[in-house]
Amino acid sequence: MNTNHLKKFAQEARRKLLEQVGAKLNFVLTTDSAELREKTEQLKQLRQELSRTNKEQLIEKVAYTWFNRLMALRFMDVNDYQSLGIRIITPKDNYTIPEILDEAKRGNIPEELKVHRQKIYDLLDNKIPSTNPQNEAYKELLIATCNHLHTTFPFLFEKINDYTELLLPDDLTSDFSILKDVRNGMPLEDCKNVEIIGWLYQFYISEKKDEVFASKSKVKKEDIPAATQLFTPRWIVEYMVQNTLGKLWLQNRPKSRLRENMPYFIESASLETEDYLKINSPEEIKFLDPASGSGHILVYAFDLLTRIYEEEGYSTNEIPQLIIKNNLFGFEIDDRAAQLSGFAIMMKAREYQRRIFYRKIETNILCYQDLHLSKEETKEILDFGNIKISDELFYDLMQTRYATHFGSLINPHAEISEITHIMDSLIHLPNTDVFQQNNIRALVNSLRQIIFLANKFHCVVTNPPYLGSRKMDNTVSVWLKENNYADVSRDLYSAFLKRCIDYSLQNGLISMITQISWMFTRDYMRFRDAFVKNYELSNTLILGSGTFETISGEVVKSCAFLIRKRKSDSTSLFIDLVAYAEKEKMLYVAKKRFVHLKEFMKLKQKPFAFKLNSKAIERFSQSSLLDDFLSVKQGLASSNNDRFVRYHWEIALSSFKANLRFYDNKSKWLPYDKGGGYKKFYGNEFFVINWFNNGEEIKKFPRSVIRNPEYYFRRGLTFNLTGKISLRLKDYGHIFDVQGSSVFIDEERFDFELIYFFLGLLNSNLTPFLTDLTNPTMVTQVGDLKVIPVIKSDEVNKIVELVKICVEYTKIDWDSKEISWEFKKNELIKQAFDYNFTFEDSIDNHKFYWQSKFFSLHQREETLNKTLIDLYQLSDEVSSQISLKDVHILQDEIDKVALSGLNKKLIRDSTTYEVKNYNEIELPFNNSEIIIQYLGFAVGCFFGRFSLDRDGLILANQGETLNDYLMKIKKNKSECIFLPDSDNIIPILDDEWFEDDIVGEFNKFLKVTFGEKNFNKNLAFIEEHIGKDIRKYFIKDFYTDHIKRYKKRPIYWIFSSPKGSFNVLIYMHRYTPDTVSNILNKYLKEFIGKLNTRKEHLERVKETGSASEKSKAIKESDNIQKMLVELHEYERDILYPLATERIEIDLDDGVLVNYNKFGKAVKEVKGLNDPATKKKVKQFDWIDTSQIR
Secondary structure, X not given: OOHHHHHHHHHHHHHHHHHHHXXXXXXXXXXXXXXXXXXXXXXXXXXXXXXXXXXXXXXXXXXXXXXXXXXXXXXXXXXXXXXXXXXXXXXXXXXXXXXXXXXXXXXXXXOOOOOOHHHHHHHHOOOOOOOOHXXXXXXXXXXXXXXXXXXXXXXXXXXXXXXXXXXXXXXOOOOOOHHHHHHHHOOOXXXXXXXXXXXXXXXXXXXXXXXXXXXXXXXXXXXXXXXXXXXXXXXXXXHHHHHHHXXXXXXXXXXXXXXXXXXXXXXXXXXXXXXOOOOOOHHHOOEEEOOOOOOXXXXXXXXXXXXXXXXXOOOOOOHHHHHHHHHEEEEEOOHHHHHHHHHHXXXXXXXHOOOXXXXXXXXXXXXXXXXXXXXXXXXXXXXXXXXXXXXHHHHHHHXXXXXXXXXXXXXXXXXXXXXXXXXXXXXXXXXXXXXXXHHHHHHHHHHHHHHHHHOOEXXXXXXXXXXXXXXXXXXXXXXXXXXXXXXXXXXXXXXXXXXXXXXXXXXXXXXXXXXXXXXXXXXXXXXXXXXXXXXXXXXXXXXXXXXXXXXXXXXXXXXXXXXXXXXXXXXXXXXXXXXXXXXXXXXXXXXXXXXXXXXXXXXXXXXXXXXXXXXXXXXXXXXXXXXXXXXXXXXXXXXXXXXXXXXXXXXXHHHEOOOOOOOOOOOOEEEEEOOOOOOOEOOOOOEXXXXXXXXXHHHHOOOOEOOOHHHOOOOEEEEOOEOOOOXXXXXXXXXXXXXXXXXXXXXXXXXXXXXXXXXXXXXXXXXXXXXXXXXXXXXXXXXXXXXXXXXOOOOHHHXXXXXXXXXXXXXXXXXXXXXXXXXXXXXXXXXXXXHOOOHHHHHHHHXXXXXXXXXXXXXHHHHHHHHHHHHHOOOOOOOOOOOHHHOOOOOOOEOHHHHHOOHHHOXXXXXXXXXXXXXXXXXXXXXXXXXXXHHHHHHHHHHOOOOOOOOOOOOOOOOOOHHHHHHHHOOOHHHOOOOOXXXXXXXXXXXXXXXXXXXXXXXXXXXXXXXXXXXXXXXXXXXXXXXXXXXXXXXXXXXXXXXXXXXXXXXXXXXXXXXXXXXXXXXXXXXXXXHHHHHHHHHHHHHHHHHHHHHHHHHHHHHHOOHHHHXXXXXXXXXXXXXXXXXXXXXXXXXXXXHHHOOOOOHHHHHHHHHHHHHHHEOXXXXXXXXXXXXXXXXXXXXXXXXXX
């Protein structure tokens, strides 16, 4: 089944239907026509419905109603299931119009169809005036067919005499109609499988689901179905049904051959015991899916039940009806899903029994409806009938006022006998007025719902809705806590888990697929404690991420499991499938672990830590925790990072201060830990935060949250919450973010050196294993680190020394990059100055030095891992080996793909698995990246940001000049090794049109750093390894590299004409209000003048030159003319207006704001000044947005 095709079709069909139904609604509400005057009752219903809801919800409801109907008709057409014996929306083979319409044109309309035949014939014979007679005739036939199918499928094909008929799209027969889309979107082959119904339902609401989750607001009641729906993979459905329904049958019929048809059934000792739920006949079995969606689980249960009935000798003619009547129950809050669930079951029945549609059968699909009566109105009806009910039943009735909100979670308190009695009494009340009768019917309907909810079932199987507490609206959140779900209120799925156990008979079987968190995280500790005391977890499949086909990436970690509702001392089986892509194929191959859940109750958070053996459990239960040594703290949330947070290179160096032990009452920008990517030991020091006047502005800002300020400025560790956990050492002076949560040691109780031990522990291969024991989800929480066990050891000093070297190496690597605030000088230049190397020599020496460091770091990290793993006695569970790609230095300079391939070349000891030596390995350095770093440093020297005369940042404050540079390096011009550009403008053009052309500047720089003697050789080497000549690099690639290196917040800006004929580079820190005027007058106008001079020369060549020279001159002259047109427009429309404004920038505002002040004068960068980003900047309320161009 091509699910990508189905998804595209369903999403496009929804959009088209919403548009067409919306247009039809507007037409109906604003038009007065004879046709509409004949439909007064439908119009009245429409207006009544609009008074109860809003336009958007009404359009959505009608759109999905017609989508469901058309989808059902197409499915029945393809499978020849139409009771009329004729296809409704599908043509006969080799025809183009629906078969029913084609037959009508031939004078054949099925007798069973209640339709105005003569009107249809007259329309088709053009006897009735119509703009589209064929379309109008088909509309009559389609509505009549839907009404005809009402008898068989009342839940899907309601009698169409209401407003849904009014809102049926007009175009039904053209090549652009929704019917044509349905036929193309549901291919014949895919329609052979009833699973298509579930896929289409999921895909139809998928865009709505994305909208709901993209919104930061709580999920509204009407959006819960879209937000929580997820189609269950077929093999998981089979696992759940086989291990509940199949197991129940095998317990009662041990000799059954049913197991031969159950590939995902897991054998267990409970098949041998006498303690099981007894059944005498398959007709007794009650199977429930309390969140049935489109019926996927129920449909497969139908197949298995059919085999069970066949084994018992039932007639094939009676089996489908018995299954629908006795066995299958589905509960659902969403109308559209309930419709499809009932339809899917009937289609499955039709697969087994051709005449099933002729039998009046009602499916046991409960679609919840709210009771729209107040307490007083309910009491009035009961008093009228002199009906006395218990407080419990009255409470249950009041709960059904929220049936579509809480659905299957409602747990009735009244006895079924009382509910049945009261319902019977209401049904037999004497006739009253119409209004009272409607209220009585509403009460009876609610009592029917309560009976369904009060039933107990042999098997309960579901894929429950997923909705975390942060997205729940207050009504749901409060209700859960007030209705016995407080211990599982973190997510709807866990509330369903608890309720599913309640639905089960004693000794019944429950199987679900859920998120994995209920088994591990501290939020569910109380629930796990009660669970282990009362129920048996028979088996669990640990699935990890990637289980659901429609969820891409690492989003949801899940598990599927089987619960038996009884107290038990039996072992639980865990099958770990996390590592496998094709999980269903590895069920019998993957590692299996039998554990006693009660043992886990000794652990601090009582997780089902199935990977731990008994010795480890005992050891961990008696150990100290990380929390006993360290304080793990969450940081602040600014609520507006665009306003308060910058990359450190965006601001003035004078306003930034690092390494403060306490606030100095003057610095504005301070280091800010905000997570970042996976990076161990040291690094990710990108950000600064506005902490002026001790954070006064951010503290006053609405919605900002200041957490743990007493830990600000303290040295410690910082880590990222998302992705693979990694920790880094940080010095004094940092503020930290919620995404850069931090770890601190009590320096009054412990030597700070001990922090290195914990840095090693938390960066080791042990930590993912240990955190998975308590939170195997996508996000590592602060609390997960706190409960990591700490084993005392004599190896602490050894570990501390190993980690210190790891920190040293990663810090050297980090500070060798120009985006570090402690960057000194490009390393190639150091070697050139110190050893008089050629460029190639410097590259080779650079690689030799860093290869040694790299292998040394790899070896130390593996030694660190082995030492810790041995300490924790987990060598069978955790490997000490580290992939070369996970060594966290040289992340840019090495080809990671090639690096991964080198792991197999490592020569390891056959016993210890330690690397013997690295002699056979040469790191796959990327020479181009090493050279580009040198080129970036060179540009920094052109502008005076860096210098060959002094290490570190030189010009890094607003508006600084060449004189400031000379003062800082304490030299005059003649003494400088290399002098920066004086006017802060460097042209990047197709030739050396100006004295300070960037290529000319680079050539001077290369000669100064590597000598004039080898200049040509060095330049050739550079150009060979960057793959182009140096001018082409600066024109085509430099800015792209700079944007990437500086995270789309560049410090060098290119002023560029629309087609790139004119480009100059400036350094934003040296920008002044005169800079644009200087670009205009000193460069653009001069360039235009030089082009005109060149053009005049070419005109002379065209007259006096040879044929070849004339041809070249014509071509070049035409090209210059195009350039001149472009440049004049750039001057007139863009640069001149900006120059006259003398725009000012404020470095504190950051690159995002300042860059956007220059409109189209500067090069467009996606994520910086593209239209979408510019629109975002114009909404900033803390700047003068009139300056954004």
